[in-house]
Amino acid sequence: MSGILDSIRRIVVPIHKEGYPFILIGLIATFFVGWLWSPLAWIGAIITTWICYFFRDPARVTPIRQGLVVSPADGRVSLIMTAVPPAELELPQEPMTRVSVFMNVFDCHVNRSPVEGRITQILYTPGLFLNAELDKASDDNERNALVIETNGTKIGVVQIAGLVARRIVSFVKVGDKLSPGERFGLIRFGSRLDIYLPLNAQVLVGLGQTAVAGETVLADLNATEPARQYHVG
Known part of the structure; x- marks a missing residue:
């Protein structure tokens, strides 16, 4: 049975x-x-x-270890680059590592916390509904930005609406403590998540890789191993 x-x-x-x-x-x-x-x-x-x-919301098995950053969204790793975080995050206006995960209309759109920590900032910004895969969508599109402090390090997580998406839903508020993989929001239909990390964080995914929210490790804040290389087969 x-x-x-x-x-x-x-x-x-x-x-x-x-x-x-x-x-x-x-x-x-x-x-x-x-x-x-x-x-x-x-x-x-x-x-x-x-x-x-x-609107499916499957259970996920989240790897837990200090320093690990798991994907906040299902989808494809569409960008890995150095960028200054949006001003609304109130992070130092200095370059950080940005990893973007693009969600198409067939991906699960429940968003999960990439790290364990406390939310220190949430700010919703109205905007356009450009294709979420475009780099300028980070600055021009409707978005909801969070800052999560984990063991003294602040990272930024930005939910970005896309061409089809018209509603960003947040389940949390400033001061809430999140566990790794805990649900914090949802975006209705195609969209993107940007994660801003310190430059010394080692990215552990490659462009085009499929990420699973709450399970795929995007980066390690405490990495000591050599950087990974990727082969597209």
Whole structure:
């Protein structure tokens, strides 16, 4: 019996409560269009099923060790570069390492804390809805910026809305303490997460690599091993 339950849990992934209103709208719309013309019910059912898939919130197994920085988002590592953090983060206006994770509309959009620490700053900034893969989206798009202090080091995490995204949801407030991999927000539909790290942090992912929120280690703040090299096969 336990094996059957485990199989069901692997197939039936929990849905985040933020998705409930959209699923309800999808069900009502499916019923209505199906009543008007039955073949349309299939289209409505497919769209509603996709909405359920989009708002999935699977459990994650987070590696825990002082200094590890895990990915705050599912998606593709789209940028690794040196950049000055946004002014609203109130971090020193000096270059930091920025790792960007781009989420398409098929990725899980629940965001998780990259480190253990306390939130010292949260600031929402209205803006545009440019393609989140563009570098200028970091400065021009609607975004929600957090600063998390971990063992005396401050890192920045910025949720950035994209072409399709129109709503950034935050579950936390200034002063909250987060565990690694703990849920802190969600972005509805395609978007991006930027993580600003000290220059001495060793990045442990490569461009184009697929990241899993709460599981993939992006960087190590206390690394002593040589930097990694990557091969695209």
